[in-house]
Amino acid sequence: MSRSDNPKQLIRLFDHQSLFEKTLERLKPVFEPQNTLIVAEKELVPRLQGQAPGIPSGNFIVEPVGRGTAPCIGLAAIHVQHRDPEGVMAVLPADHHISDAGGFHRAVKASILAASKGHLVTLGITPTHPSTGFGYIKQGPVIHELGDVKVHRVEKFVEKPDEETAARMLLEGGYTWNSGMFVWRTDRIMEELGKHMPELHSSLSKISEDIGEPSYESTLNQCWAEVQIQTIDYGVMEKAEDVAVIPSAMGWSDVGSWSSLKNLMNEDDKGNTLQGDCVLLDTAGSLIIGGRRLIATIGLKDTLIVDTEDA
Numbered sequence: 001m002s003r004s005d006n007p008k009q010l011i012r013l014f015d016h017q018s019l020f021e022k023t024l025e026r027l028k029p030v031f032e033p034q035n036t037l038i039v040a041e042k043e044l045v046p047r048l049q050g051q052a053p054g055i056p057s058g059n060f061i062v063e064p065v066g067r068g069t070a071p072c073i074g075l076a077a078i079h080v081q082h083r084d085p086e087g088v089m090a091v092l093p094a095d096h097h098i099s100d101a102g103g104f105h106r107a108v109k110a111s112i113l114a115a116s117k118g119h120l121v122t123l124g125i126t127p128t129h130p131s132t133g134f135g136y137i138k139q140g141p142v143i144h145e146l147g148d149v150k151v152h153r154v155e156k157f158v159e160k161p162d163e164e165t166a167a168r169m170l171l172e173g174g175y176t177w178n179s180g181m182f183v184w185r186t187d188r189i190m191e192e193l194g195k196h197m198p199e200l201h202s203s204l205s206k207i208s209e210d211i212g213e214p215s216y217e218s219t220l221n222q223c224w225a226e227v228q229i230q231t232i233d234y235g236v237m238e239k240a241e242d243v244a245v246i247p248s249a250m251g252w253s254d255v256g257s258w259s260s261l262k263n264l265m266n267e268d269d270k271g272n273t274l275q276g277d278c279v280l281l282d283t284a285g286s287l288i289i290g291g292r293r294l295i296a297t298i299g300l301k302d303t304l305i306v307d308t309e310d311a
Helices: 019-027 042-051 069-083 101-116 163-172 186-196 198-209 216-224 232-237 258-264
Strands: 012-014 038-040 060-062 088-091 096-098 120-125 136-146 149-158 175-185 243-248 252-254 273-275 278-281 287-289 295-298 304-306
Touching (some): 019 096, 038 042, 038 069, 042 060, 060 069, 069 088, 069 232, 088 101, 096 101, 101 120, 101 136, 101 149, 101 175, 101 243, 120 136, 120 186, 120 232, 175 186, 175 232, 175 252, 198 216
Parallel strands (some): 038 060, 273 287, 278 295
Antiparallel strands (some): 088 175, 096 252, 120 175, 136 149, 136 175
């Protein structure tokens, strides 16, 4: 779905909103715009700013080049610490679709309370089917009850399973999908980065010293050239102490493919999902994303058509 100059987060597909715009809208009841930080590569910042008029320009953190989720999260963490040394941060990807905003808000608010106690909290998604496309989290005992929300200790992380294993875990119960959404105190995640990714921690410490200084960009670029690619799951979460999970059913989908997108959009009586000006004849089961031009089809089945300005 994504291209380097047009990532899926910025494509307006849902009620003429992008996933990025819908993410920001979803955050408003919980986080003030001035407390919302956005990490992105430099080339994307102008487009992101165009879709986020309420976010201060100083809240856009430039990542020189993508190095995976661990460095990205670490960079955000030192900026949060610079603003508030005791701050709690939520890591919320902009390519998720969540249909139950209320369920999301309840889970995030409970996560903030749990994180304030020192836990590294991950938001787990209650599985609806035995998916092989997500990692899983095995829930341990309940360690907190925050209203009607239960916080479990994480027993283990499970790699993306085969179909048989996924079905077994769903039948057994006590597993959630790993959503990639996290909440923690910045001092705790930096502590764990220091233990498990000391080289990254050292680079982040150098960058942190220059935040707000004229030398910041130079230091960032110099340090980032030495940063290794790593995910936060492999780099920290699977090894860290005091990791907790909050299971939630919030209508979550990781929009990673056109097929997953089709599942989130309305279909006509022949199973077609359409956006834009389309004329269909003898067409079924197809996803058609139009731009400014008319799209006409004859005799198609289970076909994907995407029309953009330059393709």
